[in-house]
Amino acid sequence: MAGYASGEQPDNELTIKLNTNENPYPPSPQVSNVLSQIKPESLRRYPPATAQKFRQLAAELHGLDLKNVIATRGGDELLRLVITTFVDPGEKIGMTDPTYSLYSVLAQIQDCPIVNAPLLADWTLPEEFAQSMNDQKVRLTFLVNPHAPTGALMPIDQISKLASKLNSILLLDEAYIDFVDHHYQTAQLVKEHDNLIILRTLSKGYSLAGLRFGYGLADQSLIAPMLHKTRDSYNLDFISQRVAEAAIADQDHVRANAKKVILERDRLRAELHVLGIYCADSQANFLLATIPDTIKFSAAELYQKLKDRHVLVRYFNAQRLDNKLRVSIGTGEENDQLLSTLVDILKQS
């Protein structure tokens, strides 16, 4: 099997990086304060083992209890913990097609067969999704919402119904939830559904992909075995706990950044439309752009031509995605440069 392929890193400083959905704006100014206050002496000792202070802040933010929260090294660690804690090798893991590519890699590492359910043409779930997963005795179902790589958002009541119908654990990956343009809170669902685990990360909405910090919300019957048994004893270092505490406490900053990203997302979508490139409605910090037949370059060619001109976007060499490009929302300047570069390239056709 092949491991997970990390996002391409640019080879020079000039490159505009719109390929791995990082937040274009800096993290909370509180992060600076925290970093300047850390005494090297405090690194001498083991860090708080379960990141209790961060977990308390997350619990308060979501109206839940400390026991409903596990803090993890990015969302990645939570995904791995959910699989290794609740799914034995040989048991099935369900997911949609397409979805975040890490899920299938992690399933293969655990030797778990994958049950794929193709999304409908508008990237929504097929009606029979839960029944199909149950029929195939799926033990764990992965769902990313807003969806990657399309940005489509599922209504909350649909998630609730899905959790009710599924016999499996439902891992709801909310990596991009901070970019939804209206009030949208699912955390209380974990009080109703003891098979639901909500994944959150500080990588996107909090502009802290480099920090590797995320968390899970769930009924304590799901949190406890991960928190007290399968998790590495000290999974989160002292510095990142301090930084994460400061970041999650500064919700105003998260909302202000998200608002800027949303405005740019909607502008970029409109401008791409003018160029004949249509993007599905996205509630995330990226757009999935369909390259129409009227453009003489394929998506793969366009990806390469953009890269040659120092604009990095994401091309998926996969069925249903091979005429599309995923573009992370950059700053206004970055998006302008993407657009003007595209115009230059299209002039050649």
Next chain:
Amino acid sequence: MAGYASGEQPDNELTIKLNTNENPYPPSPQVSNVLSQIKPESLRRYPPATAQKFRQLAAELHGLDLKNVIATRGGDELLRLVITTFVDPGEKIGMTDPTYSLYSVLAQIQDCPIVNAPLLADWTLPEEFAQSMNDQKVRLTFLVNPHAPTGALMPIDQISKLASKLNSILLLDEAYIDFVDHHYQTAQLVKEHDNLIILRTLSKGYSLAGLRFGYGLADQSLIAPMLHKTRDSYNLDFISQRVAEAAIADQDHVRANAKKVILERDRLRAELHVLGIYCADSQANFLLATIPDTIKFSAAELYQKLKDRHVLVRYFNAQRLDNKLRVSIGTGEENDQLLSTLVDILKQS
């Protein structure tokens, strides 16, 4: 099964913490410099995925190649990766008795039966150790050297012979290697033995337990599957990579701290001997002290009496260890306070 029990944390600032083998001296002053130079903006992006710069520094330090090094979130992550990458559930994992208690916890998480080999009375390996592991078809053998919780050091040629004889992978845990009082380098052994993985950590010798940073050295056939397949995609955050690079580059600081610890270790051992408390020869930053029958308190009672007086040491409620206390080496002042507190307690008998 029970999870790993993390070291007891003191409930107040007055407590002298000699129970979890942390380094009593601060980390390299370079750590401060690095922390002050980190720009929050740099946390916006994903960190280098394989910590290449740190791995290059570690490779140079040990006279090995980049491909022989994996960087991990503390030694813990390496231990887990070795098990999940190379041992299937149901396959056997071998270890000595006693040894570091995390090994058996990790084996249980992977559903692997444990093969225990009792150490001899002087805490050395029995002659037939390798043969016994081979006979029982052990797939992975854990060995901690200097040994925990005794501090006993195994000769390098014995390790080499063991690696040759064993059919299993040999994980050599060198968490405490920086406190050996003479030249002692095993890294070159990985060139001769493609079944040997050496574990190193920055938690002890580098005074960075709070950072969660370690690494593994091995033949590239063992490193590659962990580095490229089973490791979490971004296991090490940006800040800790920068700090670890600065720390491993400052070997003078590590050696200077180790020298102070060694002097204190030998002094404390001599002073305890004067009190009638004998410690095995230790090459680590702790002593395993045997509480003799001539003292009216048991080891468990002494542990509690010390704790009541704000001195925390480690008591193992385990066969062969229940008349012993493990004492981490503190600063001169901390060791003095341990000694004077002990004298006070013993006066009562």
